Amino acid sequence: MRAFKTESKKLLDLMINSIYTNKEIFLRELISNASDAVDKLNFKSLSDASMELADGDLAIRISVDEGVRTLTVSDNGIGMNADELERNLGTIAHSGSEEFKSENAESQGSEVDIIGQFGVGFYSAFMVAKHVRVVSRAFGSEEANAWDSDGLEGYTIEPAERAGHGTDVILTLRDDESAESGEAGEDYGRYLTEWTIKDLVRRYSNYVRYPIQMMVTKSRQKPKPEDAGDDYTPEWEDYKELETLNSMTPIWKKRAADVSQEDYDEFYKSSFHDFEAPLRTASFHAEGALEYDALLFIPGRAPFDLYSKDYEKGLALYSSNVLIMEKCADLLPDYYNFVRGVVDSQDVSLNISRETLQQNRQLRAIARRVEKKVTSELEDMRDNDREAYETFFDNFGRGLKYGIYSSYGMKADELADLLLFWSAREQKMVTLAEYAAAMPEGQQAIYYAAGDSRERLAKMPVVTGALSRGYDVLLLTADVDEFTFQAMREYVARDMPKVYEDDAARAAAEQAVADGAEPELEDRRIEFKNVAAGDVDLATDEEKEDAQRATKDNEALCDAMCASLDGKVEKVAVSARLTDAPACITTEGPLSLEMEKVLARGPEAASDDLPKSRRVLELNAKHPVFEKLVAAQEAGDTDKIGLYAGLLYDQALLVEGMLPEDPVAFAARVCELM
Structure with a gap:
């Protein structure tokens, strides 16, 4: 037996017990390694005309044997010889995939999508396995070798048999643990069940570009015997069938022109467990120094726990089609916490466990672009589909207002024009820009009244008094509304008719317009005033x-x-x-x-x-x-x-x-x- 070095033993213990917080991701890591091996072979075939390799030949296979408690992940990729087994598996944190990416950096294209980076994902298998055997045969070689280890003292490498090129990773699962001292036990046997394997593949590896296949048990009705009578009861039988567990092609990497809105709606409903179609869908691809795909949805209704402390915001983050985080909170500001969707980038810097992200400029750049895209979509909905926007605002407007308040007004420039308030004069929801555009000449403030009911506010003496003098009043009924206005202090109304200092300047401007000139416009800062405030002066x-x-x-x-x-x-x-x-x-x-x-x-x-x-x-x-x-x-x-x-x-x-x-x-x- 070849012993791990002392330092390596400590590092291996960290791999198994400390780095990963969720045991079930071991399958994601093994599938990612298998995908890399297939990608390497695919890349080799692109550069070697003598190799005959069809895409349909490349696949990843999962199999289980409940009798001996083994789970096997197999691929027909590039494979490894004895030296490569020693180098890649005997040396912890040596990444063959990362080495491959470095050696072929200039010649790789979209046909190759290597996932591995750190050379530690393989060792996550020991979180659920008491013994791991890797049987591998390098492409073009007639010999196979096996790497065996219990993850404790060391490993062995010896000749083995394998029919073709590729690798089998065979996990002998740990024994199930019963509950002790009030703590839940560990059911390792569940990783041998079809349902669990299907669930893990679809959750973490659904968009790996190669088919992930497994023999699954299905049921079918037996043919009716010819001599069966009228009282025959149909009989059923179980049978095995090879099934592809993953969908392979992610919807966010397809051209928008090739995807119908019905397809987007169905993906949204199934992925985010909503029975209503989204109000808005946005798909975009970014290239340049940072490349990523994003698919964003604005829901049609607010989840019941949106404003509870247990609600988790975030977009699903993928790297090279592999799920890294189900909800990456750093990709969304709090005031857009209602947005759901996916971001997929191979350029973000992941930490060693690939469960969380390093805080870096790539992530911040993606978040800024996502925020701008959401704002653009909301503005377009506000201007071109007002009914849908009012539905959106009824569900999520409170969060936008709180975004201004919680930032002490710093986010007012980005969010103010997305707000809607009830106009006492117009009897409908209006934006601040619409209110400002309808102000009579000489009005110096945006007037509002705050309370718990529009009907009661409309009858308040201070409101009826303002309306009788020709001033509109915004009726605020949300508890955050007035605090939001206090944080904003003022609203910058764009392209307002210019206010002239004296009658002579006004007359000159009016004459210029009469002569064919464009009316002069200006950006005007308008403060907010509660009509019930003592310093509000609306009287003659x-x-x-x-x-x-x-x-x-x-x-x-x-x-x-x-x-x-x-x-x-x-x-x-x-x-x-x-x-x-x-x-x-x-x-x-x-x-x-x-x-x-x-x-x-x-x-x-x-x-x-x-x-x-x-x-x-x-x-x-x-x-x-x-x-x-x-x-x-x-x-x-x-x-x-x-x-x-x-x-x-x-x-x-x-x-x-x-x-x-x-x-x-x-x-x-x-x-x-x-």
Whole structure:
């Protein structure tokens, strides 16, 4: 027996017990090695005209013998002689495939797709096998040799018999382990079952370019005997048939013109376990310094766990048609976590186990291109298939908004134009660009109201007041909406009509257009304003003067009402924004009532340090209720002023969708008035 060197024994132990986290990938590694061996022979036939080799002759075969617990992976590839067995299997981390790639780097083309890199994948067999025997016969040789090892002390190489060129890797599986001390046992015998082998091949090696074949058991009905009577019961029999387990040609490497949308839909449904067809499909191929294929899908519905902590984003990553990671999270930003698909590249730098990736510029470059492609597809859907886009946004728009918020507005340039909000005036979903384009001359901000219901928001006094003055209001009903606007701070509206500093400049521009010139356009920065904020000024100069005068004339009344509310509001003032309602609550500062409600539902709700909005009770001086307040003040009836102040404040809270702080006291006030 030839002993492994001491260092090699330590390295082999690492191969078996530490590098790979998932035992079942051993079959992927052995199939990849077999594919490389077949590829090498195929390449040799391309450069040697004397070799007669048909593609149909090349295959990988899997067979099992449950009686002796062996699993065999065979190929009819290039094979190895005794020296090559010594060099490739006796020397850990020596990769014959990598050596082949280096020697033939200039002459390889698309006909050769070598997978191996590190020379350690073979040793993953010892994770499930207690003994491995490799029988190999080099192409053109009449002799075969066998490499035997238990993966512990060493290995032997001796002459053997094999009918033709190629390699057999024969694994004698470990004994099954029973559960101990509450830990699950290990069922190594499952790797001898047809179902398990089929599942592993289709999951990891479905797109290896050569057929992976296995004799499988099937059932068929026996022919009906000629003398059988009418009461004959059909009989069935099992039989064996050679079946190809893999599909070989990946759909993402076919030309888009050769694949129908039905084919893409079927691949999506079967691969990602969705019963609905995707809303959008994008397939592209990149060449140059980094070559890869990508097939992306935008789902038609959101998975039930999309916003749970257990949801895993990511694209399936393949290298040379072999699955490396089922979900590579680094290929997608969080706000595009709903995208599903495949990326296949032989250029990405894998780590030694091929289970995870090295963080490198190739991966980042692919991720940037994927992100741009997804953005482009969403923009095209938004502009040319609005109904489908609104369906998409209903499912996944929350993630786009959160992408802006979580990046503190840094992603606003990429995502802002993908957002949709409900327009109170248009009664439909609009983009920020569409809102800006419809703004009347002189409007300086994008106005919005935040709450839990469009219907309630549309009836709020501050909203109806803005609409009556000709300003549209976006109605925000998602809890992240207002936080998103706070993070964005402003929206850059492109190609807006130029705003001129004075009448002379405007007149000159209008004359230029009349003479045939193109209208001047500009990019305009427009801030976001909550219509319930205290600093929103939509009234005319006359309305503002009237409100200021009424506040000054009734200063004592306002102070008395503020005092009776005992710190619930910062102040009480006459409003210039109200039209029909007797009163409303506005806020000063960055925290609105709706943001306060959202925070109150969060994990810090019980904290005493939860921030509160700075509230202002605004009164409508033109409403009959105001006359009652003035009369109570003139009569010196402080009790009635306190009663009215509390009632108006609680009523305004209800309009905002918030419960009075003391519902019993509110009910008592109503009963007292009755």
